[in-house]
Amino acid sequence: MELKEDIRLMKGNEAMAEAAIQAGMDAYFGYPITPQSEVLEYLTREVPNRTGIALQAESEVAAINMVYGAAGAGARVWTSSSSPGWSLMQEGVSYIAAAELPCLLVNVNRGGPGLGTIQPSQGDYFQATKGGGHGDYHLLVLAPNSVQEMADFVFLGFELAEKYRTPVMMLSDGAIGQMMEKVTFHKREIVKSAKPWATTGKTEDRERNIITTLFIQPEKMEIVNIHLNAKYEEIKKNEVRYEEIETKDAEYLLVAYGLSARISHKVVILAREKGIKLGLLRPITLWPYPSDVLFKLADQVKGMMTVELNAGQMVEDVRLAVNGKVKVGHYGRMGGIIPSPEEVEENLEKFIKTL
Amino acid sequence: MLNEEIIIAGFGGQGVLSMGQTLGYAAMVEGKNVSWMPSYGPEMRGGTANCITIVSDSTISSPIVSRFDTGILLNQPSMEKFESRIKPGGIIVYESTNILHASDRKDIGVYAIPASDEANKLHNIKIANMILLGAFLEKKPVVSIEGVMEALKKVLPERYHNLLPINRQALEVGAELMRKAQ
Numbered sequence: 001m002e003l004k005e006d007i008r009l010m011k012g013n014e015a016m017a018e019a020a021i022q023a024g025m026d027a028y029f030g031y032p033i034t035p036q037s038e039v040l041e042y043l044t045r046e047v048p049n050r051t052g053i054a055l056q057a058e059s060e061v062a063a064i065n066m067v068y069g070a071a072g073a074g075a076r077v078w079t080s081s082s083s084p085g086w087s088l089m090q091e092g093v094s095y096i097a098a099a100e101l102p103c104l105l106v107n108v109n110r111g112g113p114g115l116g117t118i119q120p121s122q123g124d125y126f127q128a129t130k131g132g133g134h135g136d137y138h139l140l141v142l143a144p145n146s147v148q149e150m151a152d153f154v155f156l157g158f159e160l161a162e163k164y165r166t167p168v169m170m171l172s173d174g175a176i177g178q179m180m181e182k183v184t185f186h187k188r189e190i191v192k193s194a195k196p197w198a199t200t201g202k203t204e205d206r207e208r209n210i211i212t213t214l215f216i217q218p219e220k221m222e223i224v225n226i227h228l229n230a231k232y233e234e235i236k237k238n239e240v241r242y243e244e245i246e247t248k249d250a251e252y253l254l255v256a257y258g259l260s261a262r263i264s265h266k267v268v269i270l271a272r273e274k275g276i277k278l279g280l281l282r283p284i285t286l287w288p289y290p291s292d293v294l295f296k297l298a299d300q301v302k303g304m305m306t307v308e309l310n311a312g313q314m315v316e317d318v319r320l321a322v323n324g325k326v327k328v329g330h331y332g333r334m335g336g337i338i339p340s341p342e343e344v345e346e347n348l349e350k351f352i353k354t355l
Numbered sequence: 356m357l358n359e360e361i362i363i364a365g366f367g368g369q370g371v372l373s374m375g376q377t378l379g380y381a382a383m384v385e386g387k388n389v390s391w392m393p394s395y396g397p398e399m400r401g402g403t404a405n406c407i408t409i410v411s412d413s414t415i416s417s418p419i420v421s422r423f424d425t426g427i428l429l430n431q432p433s434m435e436k437f438e439s440r441i442k443p444g445g446i447i448v449y450e451s452t453n454i455l456h457a458s459d460r461k462d463i464g465v466y467a468i469p470a471s472d473e474a475n476k477l478h479n480i481k482i483a484n485m486i487l488l489g490a491f492l493e494k495k496p497v498v499s500i501e502g503v504m505e506a507l508k509k510v511l512p513e514r515y516h517n518l519l520p521i522n523r524q525a526l527e528v529g530a531e532l533m534r535k536a537q
Contacts, residue, residue: 007383008383009376009379009380009383009389009391034395035395118395119395174395175392175418175419178392178393178395179390179391179392179393179418180376180379180389180390180391180392181388181389181390181391181415181418182383182388182389259418259419262416262417262418262419263416263417263419265416265417266416266417266420268416269416338419340419340420340421340422341416341417341420341421342421342422343421
């Protein structure tokens with residue numbers, strides 16, 4: 001019974017760490033916090049015999065600034081944290097976005113606000129998609145819903161970050177981080193793009209490379225802003241990702257990402273057993289958001305309901321996307337509580353009655 | 356179609372989480388899909404622990420479910436918490452050395468397995484969980500004993516491979532107890 005491919009049973013956090021090593025990471029800087037401490041544990045165990053540097057910083061603030069420095073020097077670098085720790089990093093994230101430095105940033109979302117709980121939550125959706133730090137910037141946000149995607153999106157994240165010279169974020173949650181599933185690691189060639197802008201020491205044949213986020217004259221700052229936004233428009237055009245489940249004949253639609261999408265998939269099965277024609281739209285990129293497909297589906301379905309582990313955050317983006325064409329409801333649990341598929345299905349039926 | 360949703364619950368230290376993991380590895384070795392979702396948090400340290408393990412030959416939708424095909428229950432609080440959440444037609448396999456008041460539901464199969472007593476007879480209390488796993492697999496062979504052994508070879512560091520025979524023995528004792536319990 002030898003396995004032909006490299007298939008393993010791993011926690012999401014471990015799969016992500018293994019993927020980063022296989023993706024040729026140069027460095028990881030982080031500070032432990034539940035529910036993602038396995039990342040640092042795994043890396044400090046594996047990295048000495050393999051590739052890169054894994055370093056426990058003295059705080060999240062230090063870790064993100066180490067990422068800033070290493071990314072500026074052209075390293076393939078990443079960090080991970082969970083909600084309160086991720087909040088601490090926001091100043092650095094804003095700087096990294098302004099300096100246009102590629103890196104991968106992971107938030108394994110737990111219950112909040114404040115120190116909160118250590119159980120799964122999606123309460124950081126606004127923070128991830130609307131800018132957690134200051135200023136006019138966006139992160140490209142990927143939302144994995146399985147252990148396999150925790151691994152795959154590390155490869156994808158590094159690629160996209162380097163392609164657009166922008167920080168890419170993975171927004172996961174405590175359940176996807178802690179659960180074990182089968183994960184396949186495919187043999188891949190590591191492609192690292194050239195980084196002629198990196199501050200690795202001036203050579204005689206070129207000008208100095210300067211990485212800064214201070215543009216004290218407003219005219220110069222605005223040029224930077226315009227440039228950043230042109231890049232974001234490009235990302236919006238090219239990088240929207242989503243998955244449609246049973247949408248073809250759907251009369252009602254759930255919209256959910258991450259763990260909620262897994263639960264909602266089961267809700268689709270339960271509802272269809274009862275004769276309710278339910279579909280699921282799963283945004284894979286939370287920014288850019290799959291607004292166009294929702295706008296189209298709004299002509300087909302009688303109502304949409306988001307399922308989120310929060311008080312109702314992504315529901316605002318769905319409402320923006322459908323622009324009043326259909327009613328959009330929300331069902332969520334908070335604080336680290338996870339709704340059962342049956343509970344969501346019951347609330348879907350209540351929602352349908354209001355249409 | 357195979358889609359077995361299992362809750363394994365007991366005190367921390369009874370091997371609840373590792374039982375689910377071993378089952379998961381075995382399912383993976385046999386080419387099936389698997390998800391293993393632990394309860395995690397402060398309650399794990401000395402308190403109750405549980406994990407939801409799903410074995411399926413198709414895609415697993417939600418890794419978190421509230422109703423189960425099988426409960427493998429190792430202490431009284433788990434019996435009280437999960438007995439009502441077993442689907443009609445499902446089964447409970449329970450540790451009857453620890454659990455004095457079992458479910459009296461008539462629409463499910465309830466099987467008493469004195470796993471700790473039998474583990475003591477084998478001079479290793481730590482393998483009580485494997486006895487329960489063996490009992491469960493006798494009733495519902497979602498993976499083979501060979502699959503479990505293959506999984507243990509992968510999970511256990513090589514210095515513990517001397518424990519493989521006693522694990523096999525435990526699985527077989529569990530299967531025998533289940534045959535008697537039916």
